[in-house]
Ligand code: ADP
């Protein structure tokens with residue numbers, strides 16, 4: 001089942017709102033965080049826990065803003081030739097902490113010859129959100145990433161044997177603030193869908209509750225190797 005993207009008009013409106021709110025809220029948060037960190041050093045006992053909790057909550061707010069700013073800047077700034085295997089291994093490195101925390105066996109299978117033309121930073125962001133979700137859904141399980149050339153496309157599939165989703169849950173993917181996690185922002189997939197749409201690619205999900213989930217990201221292969 002494929003997720004429908006929000007209409008372009010709604011997306012643009014949400015994008016403008018997201019950008020201005022995120023920008024406005026970012027600096028006061030930074031000030032509060034700075035002072036709390038300062039005070040934390042000299043505080044003892046129960047008050048320390050209050051400040052720790054406040055700092056942890058501020059971190060969460062920062063995540064939300066970070067995801068929002070990504071959403072608000074959907075234009076592709078820098079197109080370049082991206083080596084797919086290299087990019088996937090790089091994403092894995094940035095996620096080593098999450099992989100260890102969820103005790104997941106993460107495998108990558110990708111030929112070195114696979115190239116695509118994209119904004120490396122943006123596509124890494126989008127794939128990062130999809131891969132992170134797969135890891136978080138599969139405690140003690142496996143996540144398998146495979147990239148292959150299919151005609152003039154590069155298809156990257158991410159399969160996990162984690163908790164899976166019902167058809168109803170599947171339809172909610174990419175909706176702002178939809179999250180089933182205690183510490184989730186519910187913005188990761190909104191950003192991922194938005195970026196992939198801007199690149200002219202596709203993101204499709206199939207899932208079965210209790211069995212696992214597979215997502216397939218399909219992007220144009222770099223023209224230089226299209227034959
Ligand atoms: P967050 O990760 O902050 O919750 P996302 O937008 O990244 O927000 O994901 C939204 C929701 O979609 C998750 O909370 C989860 O319920 C569901 N989801 C996404 N990917 C998977 C997956 N691979 N397996 C199971 N559920 C998933």
Ligand code: MG
Pocket residue numbers: 129132133188189
């Ligand atoms: Mg997520």
